[in-house]
Amino acid sequence: MKDPRAWGAAIDRDDVRRLAALARIRLGDDEVQSLSDDLTSILRVLLPLDSLDVSELAGRPPVDAEQIATTLRPDEVAPTHVHRPLTELAPSWREGFYTVPRIPALDPEARSGNGSSEE
Secondary structure, three states: OOOOOOOOOOOOOOHHHHHHOOOOOOOOOOHHHHHHHHHHHHHHHHHHHHHHHHHHHHHOOOHHHHOOOOOOOOOOOOOOOOOHHHHHHOEEEEEEOOOOOOOOOHOOHHHHHHOOOOO
């Protein structure tokens, strides 16, 4: 297998710095080297694709994902397979809604001590 650096497909430290500048990302020297190595490794994995014979594809139009028919099920109302009413499955039910205990970490009132720790 060809070495990506010999193939001209390696991502060196200068390339990583240019990409980081374009993306407005600040990188340390160790991160620059790590990304250079990682990206070069990715290219090394992709190198075998360069040797694939694609001559039989010549003249064929590229595949357009939007033209591929997507198989969807019909959007129809159907009976559920729940054999018990939802009100029996819920830990608590009020005015047509499930009720659950508050999660203090997500509830500003509970965090400040102003709200109930109940439902």
